[in-house]
Amino acid sequence: MEYTLEEVLTRLEEEMPSLSPTAAKVQELGNDINCPPGDLTRVIKLDPVLTARIMKLVNSSYCSPAEKIVSLEKAIIMMGLNTIKALALSVSVLTHFQGVEIKNIFEIEEFWKHSLAVGVTSKLIAQRRGVDKKIIEDYFLAGLIHDLGLLVESQFYPEEMTEVLEQADQMGLLAAEDYALCNLNHCLIGKALGEKWGFSKDLIAVLLLHHESTISGPYAEIVLTVHLADHLCRTHGIGLALDVAKEMDQQAVYASLGIPETIAEEVLQILPDEINKAMEFLKT
Ligand SMILES: [Fe+2]
Ligand SMILES: [Fe+2]
Numbered sequence: 001m002e003y004t005l006e007e008v009l010t011r012l013e014e015e016m017p018s019l020s021p022t023a024a025k026v027q028e029l030g031n032d033i034n035c036p037p038g039d040l041t042r043v044i045k046l047d048p049v050l051t052a053r054i055m056k057l058v059n060s061s062y063c064s065p066a067e068k069i070v071s072l073e074k075a076i077i078m079m080g081l082n083t084i085k086a087l088a089l090s091v092s093v094l095t096h097f098q099g100v101e102i103k104n105i106f107e108i109e110e111f112w113k114h115s116l117a118v119g120v121t122s123k124l125i126a127q128r129r130g131v132d133k134k135i136i137e138d139y140f141l142a143g144l145i146h147d148l149g150l151l152v153e154s155q156f157y158p159e160e161m162t163e164v165l166e167q168a169d170q171m172g173l174l175a176a177e178d179y180a181l182c183n184l185n186h187c188l189i190g191k192a193l194g195e196k197w198g199f200s201k202d203l204i205a206v207l208l209l210h211h212e213s214t215i216s217g218p219y220a221e222i223v224l225t226v227h228l229a230d231h232l233c234r235t236h237g238i239g240l241a242l243d244v245a246k247e248m249d250q251q252a253v254y255a256s257l258g259i260p261e262t263i264a265e266e267v268l269q270i271l272p273d274e275i276n277k278a279m280e281f282l283k284t
């Protein structure tokens with residue numbers, strides 16, 4: 001068995017279907033800051049299942065609207081173009097992996113619980129940092145997708161992943177991956193998947209760099225937010241807790257994000273309730 005990024009890219013090409021055409025189009029529109037709302041509505045409505053799921057979400061306690069939202073047009077007006085775009089992508093990613101079997105490697109429900117929890121925690125941290133409401137849902141999406149590389153890794157290399165998980169507690173996940181997969185890991189594989197699916201640059205940075213605690217550059221803020229959210233969820237055993245990298249001091253991360261460490265307590269207090277609301281994403 002070869003463990004190279006080239007092999008991963010070939011297998012992604014041959015074995016991993018594209019994200020839905022609707023999701024691809026939504027992403028294209030999303031990159032255009034002048035995209036008219038009508039265009040997004042038209043694209044999403046081509047997919048009635050996606051439309052129905054978005055409508056359910058916008059009316060759920062996750063979004064808690066002031067009044068019932070009866071149309072996608074109204075949802076975009078009330079919640080903003082970017083929010084609906086992020087919700088559409090979140091739903092598309094979850095739909096894509098529904099029914100994918102991860103044979104006895106880890107509990108898929110626990111994986112999604114971790115992913116949702118990191119999404120919600122990222123959003124809560126961003127809210128406390130005063131991030132613009134218009135882009136807050138991007139933080140949920142970034143947290144939701146951060147570990148997608150683990151799913152691909154488990155599909156492509158099930159035997160090696162079983163070994164990785166056995167070693168992860170002792171060695172740390174990244175070291176265990178290095179050992180069993182010759183320097184391949186879920187971050188590199190996640191980045192390759194993100195590129196294949198046409199994810200935005202900040203999401204790709206999150207996939208690749210979410211275990212780094214000292215980064216700078218244009219995506220540092222969202223990457224470090226997801227990093228901290230991941231750290232909080234893992235150290236508090238929320239969802240799949242296998243993601244054990246060598247634990248680093250988070251002081252530098254708090255400092256880079258310009259937030260006090262007391263935020264952790266605040267976030268953890270409301271987190272169970274917020275995760276429950278986000279469970280709506282897993283309902284078909
Ligand atoms: Fe990870
Ligand atoms: Fe994680």
